Amino acid sequence: MLLQVLASGLSAGSIYALMALALVITYKTTEVPNFAQGDMAMVSAFIAYMFLTDFQTGFIVAFGAALVFAFLLGVGFEGLVLRRMRNPTHLNLIIMTLGFTLALFGLAGWKWGADQRRFPFPVSASEVVRLGGVSVSTLSVATILIAAVLMVVVFAFFRFTKLGIAMQATQQDPIAARINGVPTRAVVGLTFGISSVIGSVAALLTAPLITLDPTLMWDALLKGFAAAVLGGLNTPVGAVLGGYLLGVIENLFGAYVSVEFKSVVAFLIIVIVLWFRPSGLFGRHHERKV
């Protein structure tokens, strides 16, 4: 029973971890929590859906198109909207992400309606494999593997490539990075692109699990933020661990306390962490910049 709960917690946690990672890498770069992250990913999932059903393409083409779209959407949002602001205070930047998310939500609802659609996916959510006494759906296995591989790739990219190191430098100190020859503007745009791609992978893995509709990523957005707060808003690794931890805690709560109020766990965790350890479990204390 416990192993079973852990397995489903890990599967849900993979999606939260992806969302948390996507949120944290842009937050570290701009100090703006991107509340449009969820709906940007949702629209990307609809793009995949459009390719699959309207254009009858294969999965590789459809998912590739969705990821390319997500990348362009992220870069475009940063370059055409966030950077064009006249008065880019923190408040205005947050408001901008909210306006953008509402517009995307409306566009998706206008184009595809509010009815719930089944999202075609190469592996099924009902087919079950048994692994040492635990039965897991093939979709869960795929989710865990894809998320883990993607996160390893992202961390390797940040750690070992020149571009990744330039991104880290920009996150730590944009002015120093620019003095040292990092094209910070391009790097910030790229960060939003990568973040959007990570988020849309989470959406593509969420859509077959539930159904596809414009509210697809509301829950995942909240869970991503809860995971990031739990692990530490400034630490990508912490946020990812926070995602897995949240998935497990949530499923434990669902199994032993109450299924109906499972969604409230994320909110409670946010409040508890803010009370007792605001920098998150794995984060260092964040100094405010004056």
Place this chain on the structure above:
Amino acid sequence: MIQSSRDHYADIRLFSGRGSWLKLALLLVVLVSLPLVLPGYRVFTLNYMAVFVIVGLGMNVLVGDTGQISLGHAGFLAIGAYTTVLLMTRLGMPFPFALPIAGCVSALFGFLLGLPALRLAGPYLAIATLGFGLAITQIIAHSALFGGHMGLVVPDATLGPFSLSGDVSKYYLIVGVAVVLALGVRNLSVTRVGRAFRAIRDNEIAAATMGVDVAYYKTLSFAVSAALTGVAGGLLALMTGFISPGVFTFTLSLMFLAMVVFGGLGSIPGAILGSIVMGYLNLEMDAFQELPVLGRALEDFSERFMSTVGLPNFGWVVTGMLIVFTILLEPQGLYGLWIRALKAIKRSKSADANSSLPGPGAN
């Protein structure tokens, strides 16, 4: 936080003075006579807008004055609505008592939520309120006490000897409350508390240096804002006669934000105007096809490129775009445009006076 290149004192002078009492009296006459001249179904629309105006006043205190943000005010609206209804049905409390208590309960929740989130610098309030707004509807939808997904029917209310069953009598109550609260918020903004709010908004560190207890005033602002929204929730329950969790969505919270952004952050007339516009938009969302000229074009466009069933969602696109373009083009919203217009008129007047020789018409 909200920077203004315009001269602050000149801006104030445009609005204060002896004329403002006259304007208020005129406004009251208009408000009293509106339901007498408008057709009955329009009074319902007015009530809806007035409820939005009260929420707008609350959002303005929080976002406009204090520079903090909430993505969960639909949650406070729900708390106000459900508290009012439950006090009336379960405890048999009369509406005039239930409503202020609902405001207090909402404020208490605001206080409890704001306390941990607001002592920290950073985007924590936004994140916590996002969770709050989504959690509240979940709790309501799964509790028998709150009627679950099915919702609750609101009993008929009375105000002393007056019945509050017709739209017109509700109108006078809701608009009356809105006017009183607007004056209260206006007064709050010129007191020590209001100045502390704005000091925090403009520069938190400077405010703390000057002796403003930042965490206390931020939490106070959040509680005041939640209280106003709670009262609005009680009035919403009264005017619609039925409440269910489906009303209090995340997108509604974002719409509440949109109305103060569009109206002009920090301006009470702006917040009121923005709320009226958004309240109307929210109510008329199902009927875009019926708009003159534009409706036909929208329907054609929907058929060709989007979908006709999804047309009501066009309202969210408009709301989102209003936020985006307001922040991009005129961060102070309608209020900013109004100030610009007044300045332009003033400048052209003084230019006239300077260029022409003093004559019988000039002074």
